[in-house]
Amino acid sequence: MVCLGNICRSPMAHGILEEKAKKWNKQLIVDSAGTTNFHIDEKPDERAIKKMRNYNIDISKQKARQFHKNDFETFDYIFVMDANNYENIIHMTKSEIHKRKVDFILNVLYPQQNMSVPDPYYGEDSGFENVYQLLDTAIEKFIENIK
Numbered sequence: 316m317v318c319l320g321n322i323c324r325s326p327m328a329h330g331i332l333e334e335k336a337k338k339w340n341k342q343l344i345v346d347s348a349g350t351t352n353f354h355i356d357e358k359p360d361e362r363a364i365k366k367m368r369n370y371n372i373d374i375s376k377q378k379a380r381q382f383h384k385n386d387f388e389t390f391d392y393i394f395v396m397d398a399n400n401y402e403n404i405i406h407m408t409k410s411e412i413h414k415r416k417v418d419f420i421l422n423v424l425y426p427q428q429n430m431s432v433p434d435p436y437y438g439e440d441s442g443f444e445n446v447y448q449l450l451d452t453a454i455e456k457f458i459e460n461i462k
């Protein structure tokens with residue numbers, strides 16, 4: 316799960332996918348990263364931690380890291396939150412196989428629409444609720460698709 320800072324959207328996506336994998340008994344390696352180095356080693360934004368806690372998911376132990384080219388080898392799916400993330404990650408790919416692993420998370424719900432999960436960082440609490448709802452719905456569908 317990839318976003319810009321790895322402190323709001325992708326940690327939430329990471330927590331939601333881990334929870335659903337557990338619930339459906341799927342053994343998945345789940346991680347998240349940012350395209351930037353702005354927040355390396357920080358825990359998620361307090362507003363994201365709080366929002367997730369309301370839904371009984373603890374993301375407070377996560378630590379931000381920057382996306383690394385090795386991630387193209389480690390993971391089968393690389394989901395980005397928005398078009399900016401997509402461009403940055405696609406620029407790092409060196410093969411068609413890696414390119415095909417990269418997609419917008421909301422394309423799980425709305426194929427080929429390339430819709431963004433809006434960045435909640437500069438907004439209000441409602442932005443975090445919106446991020447949670449979008450990610451929860453998309454990730455539920457993703458789990459169904461790979462069952």
Ligand code: 4NP
Nearest residue numbers: 318319320321322323324436
């Ligand atoms: P995220 O949100 O990409 O969802 O983690 C942001 C976090 C930090 C910044 C921007 C967006 N920032 O500009 O520091």
